[in-house]
Amino acid sequence: MSIAACAERVCVFNTESCTVFAVDSRTGEQLWSWWLGDPLTSAPTISGGLVFTSYPATPADGAKPRPPGASHALVAFDLKTGAIKWQKW
Numbered sequence: 405m406s407i408a409a410c411a412e413r414v415c416v417f418n419t420e421s422c423t424v425f426a427v428d429s430r431t432g433e434q435l436w437s438w439w440l441g442d443p444l445t446s447a448p449t450i451s452g453g454l455v456f457t458s459y460p461a462t463p464a465d466g467a468k469p470r471p472p473g474a475s476h477a478l479v480a481f482d483l484k485t486g487a488i489k490w491q492k493w
Contacts, residue, residue: 406447409455414483416448416455424448424457426486436486445476454489455481461493 406418414435416426422442426435440459448457461477471493480489 406444409448409450411450412453412483414450416450416483418444418447418457424455424481426455426481426483435484436481438481438486440479450483453483455483457481461491 408415408417410416410429413429414426415429416424418424418440421439422444423437423439424444425437427433428435440457442460444457444459446458448455450456456478458476458478460475474493477491477493479491481487482489
């Protein structure tokens with residue numbers, strides 16, 4: 405498990421199951437989660453109501469090709485809902 409990042413009553417962290425979880429910091433209730441893949445190489449961080457983390461990614465058919473040597477993508481999730489705001493190689 406990674407170190408937890410906390411803001412606005414929400415704590416986010418990675419687990420050995422390669423999942424990022426967001427929980428209510430007062431109740432421990434799970435708010436959202438995403439399975440991101442193996443291996444997760446960074447702990448999530450929070451800024452401006454967004455959760456940032458990286459994950460191993462391969463391009464889908466027809467997707468923008470990844471840059472040479474890129475193996476992970478950076479993703480920004482909405483802190484409260486877990487909705488993906490953007491992803492970049």
